[in-house]
Amino acid sequence: MENSIVEEAWQALEKAIIYYYDRPIGTLAARDPNLEALNYDQCFIRDFVSSALVFLIKGQPEIVRNFLIETLRMQIKERQLDFLEPGRGLMPASFKVIVENDYQYLQPDFGDRAIGRVTPVDSCLWWIMILRAYVKATGDIELAHQDEFQRGIRLILELCLVARFDIYPTLLVPDGASMIDRRMGTNGHPLEIQSLFYAALRAANELLLDNKVNQFIIQGVKNRLGPLTEHIRKHYWLDMERLNDIYHYKGEEYGEHALNQFNIYSDSIPYAWLTEWLPERGGYLAGNLGPSQLDCRFFTVGNLMAIISSLASPRQSQAIMELIEQRFDDLIGYMPMKICFPALEDRDWKLVTGCDPKNRPWSYHNGGNWPVLIWMLAAASLKTGRIELISHAIEIAKRRLSADRWAEYYDGKNGRLVGKEARKYQTWTIAGFLLAQELLANPEHLKLISFEPDEITNRA
Numbered sequence: 001m002e003n004s005i006v007e008e009a010w011q012a013l014e015k016a017i018i019y020y021y022d023r024p025i026g027t028l029a030a031r032d033p034n035l036e037a038l039n040y041d042q043c044f045i046r047d048f049v050s051s052a053l054v055f056l057i058k059g060q061p062e063i064v065r066n067f068l069i070e071t072l073r074m075q076i077k078e079r080q081l082d083f084l085e086p087g088r089g090l091m092p093a094s095f096k097v098i099v100e101n102d103y104q105y106l107q108p109d110f111g112d113r114a115i116g117r118v119t120p121v122d123s124c125l126w127w128i129m130i131l132r133a134y135v136k137a138t139g140d141i142e143l144a145h146q147d148e149f150q151r152g153i154r155l156i157l158e159l160c161l162v163a164r165f166d167i168y169p170t171l172l173v174p175d176g177a178s179m180i181d182r183r184m185g186t187n188g189h190p191l192e193i194q195s196l197f198y199a200a201l202r203a204a205n206e207l208l209l210d211n212k213v214n215q216f217i218i219q220g221v222k223n224r225l226g227p228l229t230e231h232i233r234k235h236y237w238l239d240m241e242r243l244n245d246i247y248h249y250k251g252e253e254y255g256e257h258a259l260n261q262f263n264i265y266s267d268s269i270p271y272a273w274l275t276e277w278l279p280e281r282g283g284y285l286a287g288n289l290g291p292s293q294l295d296c297r298f299f300t301v302g303n304l305m306a307i308i309s310s311l312a313s314p315r316q317s318q319a320i321m322e323l324i325e326q327r328f329d330d331l332i333g334y335m336p337m338k339i340c341f342p343a344l345e346d347r348d349w350k351l352v353t354g355c356d357p358k359n360r361p362w363s364y365h366n367g368g369n370w371p372v373l374i375w376m377l378a379a380a381s382l383k384t385g386r387i388e389l390i391s392h393a394i395e396i397a398k399r400r401l402s403a404d405r406w407a408e409y410y411d412g413k414n415g416r417l418v419g420k421e422a423r424k425y426q427t428w429t430i431a432g433f434l435l436a437q438e439l440l441a442n443p444e445h446l447k448l449i450s451f452e453p454d455e456i457t458n459r460a
């Protein structure tokens, strides 16, 4: 039984491979025979992460190498004089192989075709992480050291580190700039982007050659890591102690010594829910922070990637895992695991999502359960020594994934319903499951995606 599910997943993953002139270069988002493809017949950079890691672990690095080379060619390289092109350094959200007779070409989507015209901020960050994983798995550092790759990394960093209107060390982004690629109130400084940003900075620091052209940008990376870490650990953190502090905050404080730096009004914090939901020893990083805004929703990618990348301190990482364990039914339920918790309901749903029917409460991005997240749960569990938690979660996933034909997401408070508009044979569901299994079987592979605490994070 067990082997047959794994075997089935492998076969499904192989069927999802995209070829460009006979070379494998990526995987389709989904292969659902019964639904209109829309853009699910494309290779998304974020979706390819789990596939890439699985291929690397299985000793098939060629597809990852081809992916890296081709996507790098698609990156925006020049500043356009009409100032209407996307920013230099941007990577596409997805791409497609177009076949015309004997001729083939790749068509990228930078958000210019995507539903809602959303900007894929996360693509360039994931791209650097895939490159690092490839180098770690194969030892082929020469690829990353090639001029075009060094330039590609530099352009991404320049795009992220350039001085803008903002004084925070975090990245300011529009709504829907990452896995949640629809309006969900994740504009501003959402945690997910900050965790990926931190990981990308760490990866770039390892990959950039210490030479004259890179000097300036390497300094930029080093200068940003410390303040970013401190900002997230201090201001995004939520546990009972912090909640007590915030409860007693005073508003309208001016100057450097203000305690309530972001002018958070106590009334905006859902204390009734949080005082019951937060376990004594657990905690998590809040979803977003801005002027008079502390989004107290729990976002899974941001929290798990903060653990995996060591953006969260070791103590915070343990507390986040403690929370997941204690709130297993809410966050994992019948399918690991929820994308965020709790869902936006009623008027909040109307105002924040723009009445998006796909994002109704406890569906899709608004509190749905996404099986792909199981690999991040596996990585974070292994990093914090919670083997039982991940073994249990994998058992739960196994019961349904194959029977539900590798659904994209699940609906309902406890994730019991196959998502209303969920695709079947969703590739990252398949690859995420395989990756979780591989990580559990050999935790050595964790190093492909995780980072040890660095000197700065050790001090905090």
Ligand code: GLC
Pocket (backbone or CB within 6 Å): 029, 040, 044, 046, 047, 178, 179, 180, 181
């Ligand atoms: C949906 C998801 C996005 C994913 C894409 C392809 O748009 O929100 O995160 O990359 O589907 O699977």
